[in-house]
Structure formats: structure tokens, C-alpha cells
Amino acid sequence: DNPYKINTKQINQISQAGVDVLLTDSTNAYKDGFTPSEYDIRKPLEKIVAAAEGRVFIATFSSNFWRLKTVFDLCKKLNKKLVVNGRSLQDCLDIAQRLGKIEEVEKILVRIEQHKNYPHNKLVFLVSGTQGEERASLTRIAMKEHRQIRVCDTDLMLFSARSIPGNEKKILHVIEHLKKQGATVKLPDEKNKIHVSGHAHSEDIK
Numbered sequence: 001d002n003p004y005k006i007n008t009k010q011i012n013q014i015s016q017a018g019v020d021v022l023l024t025d026s027t028n029a030y031k032d033g034f035t036p037s038e039y040d041i042r043k044p045l046e047k048i049v050a051a052a053e054g055r056v057f058i059a060t061f062s063s064n065f066w067r068l069k070t071v072f073d074l075c076k077k078l079n080k081k082l083v084v085n086g087r088s089l090q091d092c093l094d095i096a097q098r099l100g101k102i103e104e105v106e107k108i109l110v111r112i113e114q115h116k117n118y119p120h121n122k123l124v125f126l127v128s129g130t131q132g133e134e135r136a137s138l139t140r141i142a143m144k145e146h147r148q149i150r151v152c153d154t155d156l157m158l159f160s161a162r163s164i165p166g167n168e169k170k171i172l173h174v175i176e177h178l179k180k181q182g183a184t185v186k187l188p189d190e191k192n193k194i195h196v197s198g199h200a201h202s203e204d205i206k
Contacts (some may be wrong), residue, residue: 015037027199034203036196038066039116044161044193045160046074048186054120054154059130059138062088064198065096066158068126072102075124081110085137085149090102110150130161130169142177153182160195162188 018068049056068089075082084090093109096102115123129138138157140146146202157178163171175185188195 024205025199028197029188029205030200031201032203033201034200035201038070038196041193041196042070042074042161045070045158046078048156048158048192048194049074049080049124050078052121052156054124054152054156056156057125057127057138057141058158058160059127060195061130062086062092062128065092065101065162068092069096069102071124071126071160072108073180076104077106079122080108080124081115081118081122082108083110083112083115083123083125085112085125089126089128111180115148120152124147129174130171131167132172132174138178139174142174142181144181150181151181153179155183157183157185158192158194159185159187162195162197167170 058071060071062068072082072093074080084093093102093105097105109119110123115125125140129136132139137146141149141151144150153202157175159171164206178185186192
């Protein structure tokens with residue numbers, strides 16, 4: 001059997017014996033139904049990226065490999081070049097490449113020093129800073145402290161993540177500075193379905 005696959009037979013056996021205490025993720029436990037799949041955001045994200053007139057910046061958690069792969073696959077499909085800016089994001093992609101989870105990396109990835117060699121509508125940037133972290137890539141871009149990137153009025157900034165409670169003020173600070181420089185900012189909502197949670201809803205936990 002695949003050691004990386006969930007052993008549902010064993011879980012069922014444990015449940016029949018009776019469970020006294022369950023230690024589990026509580027973040028979305030109060031939400032009804034099942035957590036949407038990562039595949040649910042592929043088409044909405046593709047539609048937005050394909051329609052963008054200029055550069056697209058996508059901020060997401062570096063620990064969410066499947067979101068990184070979604071962005072990578074979209075760039076491959078739409079014939080875009082991907083620039084990764086953020087050490088933890090780069091580490092995640094390096095590990096994925098070594099494990100064979102992403103292919104043809106050399107055709108898709110572009111070093112940040114080379115991004116000016118390509119038209120703006122051919123560039124997608126995967127950046128850190130979903131929570132307004134002070135030294136994160138997106139924050140430095142917003143504050144005009146990034147060495148290689150300055151905001152253009154055709155830039156589109158996508159937050160492919162939810163705000164962690166307590167970080168709202170920092171995130172709004174970054175958004176405000178991005179908008180002041182002319183960028184368009186999109187956050188995940190019912191209209192812009194560019195994020196799904198990695199936390200289990202009540203039916204998943206059940």
C-alpha cells in the first residue's frame with residue numbers, strides 16, 4: 001500500500017472501537033459542508049490572469065504547495081513567464097522540482113534580474129507577503145523598497161490567501177500603498193474565487 005495515502009480502513013476500525021478525544025484543526029470546524037477543492041480556483045484564477053493587460057503579482061502562503069503548483073501550471077498553459085520572489089516560496093518550488101512534482105521548470109521560471117527582458121503581459125510574479133509582513137516581497141514593493149520592482153498602473157495584485165486575524169491593519173497598509181501607486185488589487189471573495197482554505201470544514205472533520 002501507498003504509505004502516503006490515508007488509511008481509511010484503519011480509521012474506520014478506530015472509530016468502531018470508540019473515540020474519547022479528537023485533537024484536530026479548529027479553524028473552519030464551525031463552517032458547514034466540505035472545504036472546496038484546490039481545483040475550484042483554477043478556472044477563476046486562469047480567467048483573471050489571462051485577461052490581465054500587464055504584470056500579475058500573486059501573493060500566497062509558501063507552505064501551500066498546491067497553490068504554487070496551480071500558479072505554475074497556469075503559467076505553462078497561458079505561455080507566461082513566472083518570477084518567484086521570496087526565499088520560502090523558492091525553497092518550496094526547489095523541493096517540488098527535486099521530487100518531480102513540477103516539470104519543464106527552465107521553460108517557465110525567470111530570474112528576477114531577467115524580468116525586464118519580457119513584455120509586462122507575459123509576466124506572473126509569485127510573491128511572499130499575504131499578511132503584510134514587514135520584510136516580505138510584496139510589502140517591500142508596496143513601500144518602494146524593492147531593488148528590482150516598481151509598481152506600474154497596469155499591475156494586478158492578487159491576494160490568494162485569507163487574512164489571519166490580527167493582521168488586518170498591516171495588510172490594509174500594504175494594499176493602500178499599492179493602490180496609491182496605481183495598481184489594481186483583488187482580494188478573495190464570492191466574485192474573485194482565487195483562494196480556498198486548507199482547513200477542514202465540519203463535514204471533512206466528521
